């Protein structure tokens with residue numbers, strides 16, 4: 001039986017598209033959920049033939065209100081969702097979603113964590129002047145970009161790079177890495193554990 005997956009995205013949705021088109025093994029992308037009515041991901045979902053929903057996240061900018069977060073949980077349970085993939089959700093998950101889906105939420109981040117968590121990981125890495133940047137897929141825990149790491153991929157910073165060219169090469173790597181991590185989770189090869197904390 002396939003693992004039913006919901007993708008959360010607030011923006012363009014290129015990682016969402018890569019998940020739908022990539023090899024996620026025993027994982028099946030069932031729906032897209034967004035907190036942003038203008039998210040490009042919504043139009044992409046229509047093209048890709050994936051059910052998509054906007055759901056009000058509450059009045060805050062970077063977190064959910066508890067009531068709305070519970071509404072998202074209820075909706076996901078009703079849809080029999082077993083795994084959540086955060087593909088550019090611009091909002092912190094802390095309350096009911098984490099309680100209900102602990103160990104079953106994956107996030108993609110454009111840096112080699114634990115370096116450069118938070119906003120614009122690729123830009124942070126570029127401005128710091130690292131020579132090796134990259135991306136990470138990890139399980140979500142209470143912190144910001146701190147959960148157990150599933151896979152990472154390195155991207156070399158070129159002398160000719162600016163922030164955008166580096167971010168674009170990292171994004172390309174993200175597209176391969178996310179499906180690979182979903183596949184590993186769905187086959188039981190990746191599990192949330194505190195062992196590496």
Ligand code: GRF
Pocket residue numbers: 009011012013014015016086087088089108109110171174
């Ligand atoms: C990616 O850089 C991802 O690492 C970060 O948000 C961005 C989403 O991009 N979490 P897209 O909407 O998937 O193109």
